Amino acid sequence: MHGWRIPASVWKWLILLMAGGLAVLVASELHVGLGARLPDGEGSLRVTLEDQLGARPQGLGTHWLTVAALDPRSPLAAAGVRPGERLRFDRPLDRWRRFAPGERVDVTLDSGRSLRLTALPTPVGLADRTDYIGRTLIVFPALLFTLAIGWHQPAQRAYRSLSMMFLAMSAAFFYSFWFGAADGPSALGKLVQLPLNCLAWYFAADFALHYAAQHTGHLRHWLAHAMRFYRPLALASAAYTAWFALGHEAPWLWVPSTLSIGGGALILFLSLVDGWRSGRGDLRQRYRWLVLGLMCGGVPPLLTMLPWLDWETGLGRITVLAYFGGQFLTYCLLGYAVMRYRVFDFYLAVNRVVVFGVVSLLLLCTFGMLQHWVAHHVSAGHSGFGWQLLSDAAPAVLVFLVFNKLHARVEHAVHAVVFRRWAAREAQLREWLAAIVHIRSSDTLVAGLAAALDRFGDHAGSAVYLRLPDGGFALAASATGRFPPRIGPNDPLAVLLRADLAPTRHQLPQDAGVLALPMCHRAQLHGIVLLGARPNGESWRPDEITLLADTASQAGLGLQALRVDELQQAVGSLHAQVRRRSVELQAAAGRRRFGMDALP
CATH class of the missing domain: 1.20.1070 (Rhopdopsin 7-helix transmembrane proteins)
Structure with missing residues (x-):
């Protein structure tokens, strides 16, 4: 296979x-x-055979079993079998089977005598x-x-x-x-x-x-x-x-x-x-x-x-x-x-389905055990429609009323144990991401992005690089970590991100962290986000990388929008400055003409 x-x-x-x-x-x-069998009992020959795994090595390769002890009421004792004799079941798998009450069981003694025994009812x-x-x-x-x-x-x-x-x-x-x-x-x-x-x-x-x-x-x-x-x-x-x-x-x-x-x-x-x-x-x-x-x-x-x-x-x-x-x-x-x-x-969805499916199966088995306990202990010795209704309907009603709520509580508990810290950090990161629309400065956005990613990674360290006119990337903001001040335009990391525009954990320089995220707009790489290794040794999971990549992408789009706004503001400021200079020049030109006309 x-x-x-x-x-x-x-x-x-x-x-x-x-x-x-x-x-x-x-x-x-x-x-x-x-x-x-569990509610009504089984059939037993009331004999102890040396069949424990590991008790006798030769028992692993032979169907001949030694009689270790006999109950006085055993059908084997009634047939004259004594402890120490050996027997084998005519159906070999019967050595591992529990019989039905009153079932006929055929065995053969080592002396060659064949016996047909009746299994006695036993709880x-x-x-x-x-x-x-x-x-x-x-x-x-x-x-x-x-x-x-x-x-x-x-x-x-x-x-x-x-x-x-x-x-x-x-x-x-x-x-x-x-x-x-x-x-x-x-x-x-x-x-x-x-x-x-x-x-x-x-x-x-x-x-x-x-x-x-x-x-x-x-x-x-x-x-x-x-x-x-x-x-x-x-x-x-x-x-x-x-x-x-x-x-x-x-x-x-x-x-x-x-x-x-x-x-x-x-x-x-x-x-x-x-x-x-x-x-x-x-x-x-x-x-x-x-x-x-x-x-x-x-x-x-x-x-x-x-x-x-x-x-x-x-x-x-x-x-x-x-x-x-x-x-x-x-x-x-x-x-x-x-x-x-x-x-x-x-896939992450399959992961959660597996574990929550296990939780559901365990809960269903628990209620099945409850039904068995009610039938065995509460309704035992009672007959009639009322007791039968109690043993069958009570667990069913309990499952109907309690299972959904209990199942939700158990899943919530599992989610709290496994995903609690991650969910809290995710919520904090998404809150910051939702607040970037109210930021009015690109420097504030870049610094906030580095700080938010550092908090999400338990202070693993983060750095944000922005593109330079020559195609390289300069360090714009960093938090809790040492990162290179510049990434060249032909650096392998820049080339890889420019080609794939996707997160990468491979081919990173030794001082460039363990995870690189692109900040792109219209298939153009405008920035790079680097994340370091976590202090506790945990790695970045694929679902976390997806969230981080989405955050870097959204922050990159917000940064481009802020840059456009800042450029418009700069253009408006230049227009206002030009108008002021024009007025000043016109005033200066008027004073000059007035002064020349006043000369004798």
């Missing part, structure tokens, strides 16, 4: 098809899980509820990021790998257990999840290796060579895992799986650190947020493979809770970084 193999137009529909197909599988599973425990709801909450942001990245950035290899990484993270919804039928869509979801569990780290490493590859250090060269060996290892591990998921024995599966996951995590971490060390300005900030966000989502899954961290709590395993917390924190950090620092090269 590299950029040179699949056209961008085909890739967009391919990622849409894959994400949509996975969303259908998730919706099918949620229909069974939230609609039947779903709090730890399993937490696990299931946690996976439900994190699957929707993952699908949203998959579509946003894959659809809007289909041409670049780094973003293709990133969208596939989020798709693999979406498939982790089927990671621990599922409630669907053995031959239903949920089984297909589990078949997809097992190989994608290895490929997720490959896609993450491939993204980090190709993200802004032109701005990386020497370590990236060696990592690219290591990727040539890691890629076939990851693909072979995924294929071997798929073979195991189809019901075949896969001896020593834990070896390639561990190497694939560990190698991907190592390449991911080293690539991000190398990019962060070699990057500058906005690129360095993007790498910093990528390291923080992806490591929050990548480290907790690795902890689930360590058996000595497998502590149990009332809400479930510590490592599982850390996994959910890390995934949720990853989406929050990446959402914040997308909007504020534009970590991913989206």
Whole structure:
């Protein structure tokens, strides 16, 4: 799925098809899980099998599971099975499935005896509820990021790998257990999840290796060579895992799986650190947020493979809770970084839609949990039309009355956290821009422009240059910074701005700041605005550059209008001076004639 193999137009529909197909599988599973199993209970064999990930390495490649403990009421105990014996499910995926109450389950003992067992009705425990709801909450942001990245950035290899990484993270919804039928869509979801569990780290490493590859250090060269060996290892591990998921024995599966996951995590971490060390300005900030966000989502899954961290709590395993917390924190950090620092090269509107869409999904999931709680705790043990109406209508009415207002408040809170300072500075800059129509001096306008841009950039420094008759540009006003006193007519910066008439952050002299804005009128460059680097190290975001360019352009138009007014005033002053001189000359000429006539 590299950029040179699949056209961008085909890739967009391919990622849409894959994400949509996975969303259908998730919706099918949620229909069974939230609609039947969580409210009414599940079926259980009341047996503890050694099936914890990381508890026994050989359990990763075999379908033979050891009976660790038996409940006295277990159908296995009634069939004479004892702890220590081994069994396997006739349907291999049943080891990860939660059965329906009264469902018939076929197993085979290592002695060769076949058993048909009946799953006993059992309420779903709090730890399993937490696990299931946690996976439900994190699957929707993952699908949203998959579509946003894959659809809007289909041409670049780094973003293709990133969208596939989020798709693999979406498939982790089927990671621990599922409630669907053995031959239903949920089984297909589990078949997809097992190989994608290895490929997720490959896609993450491939993204980090190709993200802004032109701005990386020497370590990236060696990592690219290591990727040539890691890629076939990851693909072979995924294929071997798929073979195991189809019901075949896969001896020593834990070896390639561990190497694939560990190698991907190592390449991911080293690539991000190398990019962060070699990057500058906005690129360095993007790498910093990528390291923080992806490591929050990548480290907790690795902890689930360590058996000595497998502590149990009332809400479930510590490592599982850390996994959910890390995934949720990853989406929050990446959402914040997308909007504020534009970590991913989206349009700003798409950035806000992504994060606010995540907020909407989380709120809807919260109300869904409320409906489940009402049906499970308030209406439990009650029947009749009144109680059914209460369990169904009350959450619906609450959603109708509260959701819009609460949704607006949450979005306002997100906007206040992410955009508050930027919005305040933007409003201040626009207020000054609206007030320039009342300025009557070009010198005041130029000085005010330099001061306003300096305030907007947190005293990053600004300078305004005006064109000279020879085509060069002289420093007219500056604030909080050292800038060259003159820019020559053939200076590379002047030539670049004269050719493009657009903001530029490249090819700037060392003492000319980090951002150059043109002041133009009728396709002619009349001035240059230079902005320095911010003291806090933050870069100028594209949306800020757009606002600054608009401000410089409007100020340039206002300056031209003031110059015309000043020229008219100068012409009027000259006319008045000429009239005064004419009157004085006429008076002097009259006195001279009068004096000559008076001579004898």
